Amino acid sequence: MSTISTDISARLRELPSVDALLQQLGERYPQVPHALRRDIARQAIADARQQLLSGTAPAAQPLPSSRPSSLPSSLPLTLAEQELQSLLGPSLRPVINATGVVLHTNLGRAPLGDLPLLPGYTNLEYDLAAGHRGKRDAHLAPLLRALLQAPAIAVNNNAAAVYLVLHELAAGGEVLISRGELIEIGDGFRIPEIMKRAGVTLVEVGTTNRTRLEDYEAAITPQTRLILRVHPSNFHLSGFTGRPTLADLVGLGRSRGIPVYEDVGSGCLVDLRPFGIHEPLVQDSLRAGAAVVSFSGDKLLGGCQAGLICGDAALVQRIRRNMMYRAFRLDKLVTQALEHCLRALLLEQYDQLPALRMLRTPVATLQARAEALLAQLPSPLKARLLPGQSLAGGGSTPDQALPTVLLVLAGLDPTAAERQLRLGQPPVLARIQDGELLLDLRTVLPAEEPALLAALQGLVST
Numbered sequence: 001m002s003t004i005s006t007d008i009s010a011r012l013r014e015l016p017s018v019d020a021l022l023q024q025l026g027e028r029y030p031q032v033p034h035a036l037r038r039d040i041a042r043q044a045i046a047d048a049r050q051q052l053l054s055g056t057a058p059a060a061q062p063l064p065s066s067r068p069s070s071l072p073s074s075l076p077l078t079l080a081e082q083e084l085q086s087l088l089g090p091s092l093r094p095v096i097n098a099t100g101v102v103l104h105t106n107l108g109r110a111p112l113g114d115l116p117l118l119p120g121y122t123n124l125e126y127d128l129a130a131g132h133r134g135k136r137d138a139h140l141a142p143l144l145r146a147l148l149q150a151p152a153i154a155v156n157n158n159a160a161a162v163y164l165v166l167h168e169l170a171a172g173g174e175v176l177i178s179r180g181e182l183i184e185i186g187d188g189f190r191i192p193e194i195m196k197r198a199g200v201t202l203v204e205v206g207t208t209n210r211t212r213l214e215d216y217e218a219a220i221t222p223q224t225r226l227i228l229r230v231h232p233s234n235f236h237l238s239g240f241t242g243r244p245t246l247a248d249l250v251g252l253g254r255s256r257g258i259p260v261y262e263d264v265g266s267g268c269l270v271d272l273r274p275f276g277i278h279e280p281l282v283q284d285s286l287r288a289g290a291a292v293v294s295f296s297g298d299k300l301l302g303g304c305q306a307g308l309i310c311g312d313a314a315l316v317q318r319i320r321r322n323m324m325y326r327a328f329r330l331d332k333l334v335t336q337a338l339e340h341c342l343r344a345l346l347l348e349q350y351d352q353l354p355a356l357r358m359l360r361t362p363v364a365t366l367q368a369r370a371e372a373l374l375a376q377l378p379s380p381l382k383a384r385l386l387p388g389q390s391l392a393g394g395g396s397t398p399d400q401a402l403p404t405v406l407l408v409l410a411g412l413d414p415t416a417a418e419r420q421l422r423l424g425q426p427p428v429l430a431r432i433q434d435g436e437l438l439l440d441l442r443t444v445l446p447a448e449e450p451a452l453l454a455a456l457q458g459l460v461s462t
């Protein structure tokens with residue numbers, strides 16, 4: 001066994017007692033209950049000892065002397081404060097997204113607008129007119145029907161929707177899917193895996209790049225329950241590729257009595273083609289005859305995390321009655337947020353939904369906002385405007401880009417500046433491209449611009 005260095009043994013001897021550390025914490029965090037402070041003090045001393053013994057402790061460093069303290073600062077105090085700060089939060093914080101990626105998966109996909117969330121009791125499952133128990137579906141069903149011209153239900157997210165549809169309509173049977181659509185959505189959510197968990201047998205048809213209608217036809221057996229089509233949302237095949245149209249698949253399915261289910265992923269209900277976004281419309285899938293369609297609530301729908309399932313009335317009813325539906329049903333908070341989103345879509349008040357407002361912002365507006373910001377920048381900051389591209393992001397086809405105007409910050413270390421902005425209050429997330437720091441105002445709310453300007457001023461004042 002190697003001997004412990006004299007420096008380490010001195011630091012081990014100087015470790016405070018639990019009581020001493022508890023007293024320091026009490027002075028600094030009087031709002032924290034005593035029992036919690038004690039647990040944290042004990043753990044911090046144990047962790048500090050462990051770090052010193054294993055040689056992973058940072059070099060001894062005094063805390064700022066302005067802190068009131070009856071004892072010298074110590075590694076346990078630092079560890080205890082880190083733990084307390086993570087507990088006292090807030091952990092989930094508003095972030096200024098200057099990346100230009102509208103549906104940024106790491107930033108919560110579609111940003112929420114002003115939501116008048118109801119405190120207290122609500123009529124979530126109570127039919128006020130009838131005076132007895134109601135269904136929570138009742139709040140969204142009329143809006144979904146009016147928007148989609150088809151019955152629909154909502155669950156926690158589209159992953160849950162995929163599971164539920166497969167489980168209800170095909171468990172114990174076979175599901176046909178093109179090889180080119182066996183995708184991973186992200187975070188390990190893979191179509192083949194989810195099919196297995198839903199109790200269905202995957203039958204791959206065609207090849208990775210080309211699948212023909214005859215491939216599906218040849219794979220049909222008496223056990224075939226469903227034809228699954230998945231929108232390959234997060235990657236793009238090019239070159240010698242092809243797959244049948246949805247209408248052709250539906251025709252085949254009808255002739256053999258097999259429903260077609262399409263997972264469209266992004267859930268676009270509004271035609272964004274005039275703005276440069278070419279994503280399949282849910283309404284088009286229904287019109288083409290898909291028996292069931294599912295999509296996300298927080299992608300191009302512009303709402304909150306949810307999964308929507310729509311289509312044939314009898315099939316949607318069956319899925320609604322699946323025992324697992326209850327495990328995936330919406331909470332009252334989400335129900336409110338989704339109701340707000342669906343009503344805005346129905347009334348074509350797209351500007352109420354920040355993601356849709358951002359996607360629809362004309363480049364001239366972004367140019368004017370960027371020029372105004374540029375004019376206010378402190379003179380030591382060297383910046384210029386550059387035409388560039390914003391991305392739809394988050395489960396829409398990866399090459400869905402929109403023209404934008406980028407604010408390019410030059411003459412500073414981009415990595416250091418990106419870090420300073422990211423660690424600021426509020427955090428600002430920017431893009432680094434070709435060694436330059438880029439800001440895209442498409443994803444910055446106008447109300448956030450003063451805070452963004454202050455963050456940029458901070459880059460030169462320090």
Ligand SMILES: *Cc1c(COP(=O)(O)O)cnc(C)c1O
Pocket residue numbers: 157158159160162185230231232233234263264265266295296297306307395
């Ligand atoms: C995003 C996506 C999903 C998963 O949706 P969540 O709402 O994130 O659960 C499933 N299928 C496709 C095709 C997707 O694009």
